[in-house]
Amino acid sequence: MPQPGHFVAIIGGAVSGAEAAFQLSKRGITSVVIDQYALPYGKIEDGLPKWHIKLRNQEEAKIDEKLTNPFVHFLPNTRLGRDVSFQELIEEWGVSAVLLATGAWRDRPLPVEGIDAFIGKGLYYQNPLIYWFNHCHEPTFHGPHFELTDGAIVVGGGLASLDVMKVLMMDQVGKALEARGIQGDIFTLDRSIQAVLEANNLTLDDLGIKPPTLFYRRGVEDMPLSPFPPTTPEKLEKAKKVRRKILNNYQRKYLFEVETYQVPVDKIVENGRLAGLTFQQTRVEDGKVIPIPGTEKSFRSPLVISSIGSIPEQINGIPLAGQVFNIADPETCRIEGFPHVFALGNAVTGRGNINESLRHGREISHAVITEYFDEREEMYRETFRTTENSVKEHLTKVVDQLSHSPLLTQEKMEALSLRVKNLQQKVGYDGDYETWVKNHLPMRLEELIGFGH
Numbered sequence: 053m054p055q056p057g058h059f060v061a062i063i064g065g066a067v068s069g070a071e072a073a074f075q076l077s078k079r080g081i082t083s084v085v086i087d088q089y090a091l092p093y094g095k096i097e098d099g100l101p102k103w104h105i106k107l108r109n110q111e112e113a114k115i116d117e118k119l120t121n122p123f124v125h126f127l128p129n130t131r132l133g134r135d136v137s138f139q140e141l142i143e144e145w146g147v148s149a150v151l152l153a154t155g156a157w158r159d160r161p162l163p164v165e166g167i168d169a170f171i172g173k174g175l176y177y178q179n180p181l182i183y184w185f186n187h188c189h190e191p192t193f194h195g196p197h198f199e200l201t202d203g204a205i206v207v208g209g210g211l212a213s214l215d216v217m218k219v220l221m222m223d224q225v226g227k228a229l230e231a232r233g234i235q236g237d238i239f240t241l242d243r244s245i246q247a248v249l250e251a252n253n254l255t256l257d258d259l260g261i262k263p264p265t266l267f268y269r270r271g272v273e274d275m276p277l278s279p280f281p282p283t284t285p286e287k288l289e290k291a292k293k294v295r296r297k298i299l300n301n302y303q304r305k306y307l308f309e310v311e312t313y314q315v316p317v318d319k320i321v322e323n324g325r326l327a328g329l330t331f332q333q334t335r336v337e338d339g340k341v342i343p344i345p346g347t348e349k350s351f352r353s354p355l356v357i358s359s360i361g362s363i364p365e366q367i368n369g370i371p372l373a374g375q376v377f378n379i380a381d382p383e384t385c386r387i388e389g390f391p392h393v394f395a396l397g398n399a400v401t402g403r404g405n406i407n408e409s410l411r412h413g414r415e416i417s418h419a420v421i422t423e424y425f426d427e428r429e430e431m432y433r434e435t436f437r438t439t440e441n442s443v444k445e446h447l448t449k450v451v452d453q454l455s456h457s458p459l460l461t462q463e464k465m466e467a468l469s470l471r472v473k474n475l476q477q478k479v480g481y482d483g484d485y486e487t488w489v490k491n492h493l494p495m496r497l498e499e500l501i502g503f504g505h
């Protein structure tokens with residue numbers, strides 16, 4: 053029998069949502085974690101490239117532990133804005149608070165006029181591409197197919213854009229090796245494509261593969277390849293060296309090209325398809341990127357991939373400030389106009405709550421990354437930990453706000469539990485989280501033999 057208390061709706065069950073539910077449960081607060089998909093793993097399942105199986109399994113186990121807590125209800129396959137409206141959640145449910153832990157799944161638009169008309173006709177964005185790549189080997193995958201080619205143009209510069217370069221090379225080299233009857237798998241390619249080619253006495257030329265090129269608007273030493281911005285001149289100098297080393301390592305192992313100080317300014321269109329981009333050279337002054345007029349140059353390719361960052365997806369009824377949620381109070385990340393609605397984790401800015409974490413002494417993590425940069429998995433592990441820590445700190449403030457609100461009555465708590473139970477029944481979830489997850493885990497890459505296409 054529920055007691056009077058607080059009942060919080062958390063939208064999104066991944067790193068941020070699960071940590072929020074866990075923090076609330078430690079304070080005896082009941083929550084319902086609502087996720088649009090059957091599995092609550094977010095970026096871990098759909099954004100972290102699929103060769104990171106050890107990290108994926110470890111992070112997903114953490115989420116499982118947090119969501120199998122007596123204070124936490126899980127409601128899968130339910131999307132805010134489609135199955136439950138934001139208005140309904142606020143006006144009809146009557147929960148104590150709503151926490152938006154919906155992440156950042158919308159690609160920042162490539163700033164070339166009219167270019168989005170060519171999505172699927174020579175242009176792909178990073179988020180759906182990685183989603184496809186992570187799932188395309190599953191027999192039950194029926195989502196859109198992505199056709200990759202060699203010689204692609206990738207616009208980007210951060211960690212995620214390096215993943216795109218690897219995906220392109222793995223796809224092209226894997227297919228070419230398979231066509232020659234050479235056995236292998238993605239995990240060997242992940243260690244080093246160059247080493248695989250050497251072991252087979254082959255070069256990219258032998259395979260007829262033109263490498264893709266990464267176009268970045270600043271210099272190599274400016275690339276945001278670690279998630280922690282350096283805070284002192286000494287750390288900046290060290291970070292610059294590390295960035296160059298990371299990129300050199302990646303290029304040596306995965307054989308792609310890089311063009312720096314270039315911004316896209318126009319598109320090349322042929323026969324109704326995107327056939328390349330025109331770039332303008334830049335210089336960086338006081339940290340600002342300044343395009344240099346008269347330096348335009350055309351680069352042709354049948355495939356352009358944009359990997360310039362992610363922002364939160366819009367949800368009907370939630371106000372925006374530009375491309376992100378309209379945050380009224382930076383301390384609690386409360387949404388403008390709604391006293392009990394807060395954003396968490398990547399949903400705040402698309403970049404996690406890094407500054408807040410830094411303020412709370414997480415700078416040590418930067419040292420960890422710069423010392424161990426060669427262990428690529430560590431970089432992602434660190435970003436997950438940073439998000440988790442920022443949510444933990446953030447929840448203290450949210451709970452402080454909650455403590456000023458009256459407790460919900462026993463009847464109200466019961467009514468909310470019943471509402472959630474009805475919705476769980478509607479999607480076929482009987483409350484047995486462990487069995488549900490086991491039944492919905494997709495086929496894993498490690499169960500396959502071959503390059504996984």
Ligand SMILES: Cc1cc2nc3c(=O)[nH]c(=O)nc-3n(C[C@H](O)[C@H](O)[C@H](O)COP(=O)(O)OP(=O)(O)OC[C@H]3O[C@@H](n4cnc5c(N)ncnc54)[C@H](O)[C@@H]3O)c2cc1C
Pocket residue numbers: 063064065066067068069086087088089091092093094095096099100101130131132133153154155156211212215279365367396397398399402403404405406432435436437438439440
């Ligand atoms: C390639 C890559 C790059 C990264 N880059 C950075 C970076 O630059 N900075 C950084 O801090 N971290 C970065 N990370 C780390 C990572 O994104 C975060 O640490 C963390 O995973 C974000 O967790 P989250 O729970 O906030 O969001 P997500 O993992 O995105 O989870 C959001 C959840 O909400 C659900 N959801 C979304 N919309 C709805 C809806 N309308 N209704 C119901 N459910 C919904 C989704 O299904 C998902 O499960 C990166 C990770 C990867 C894999």
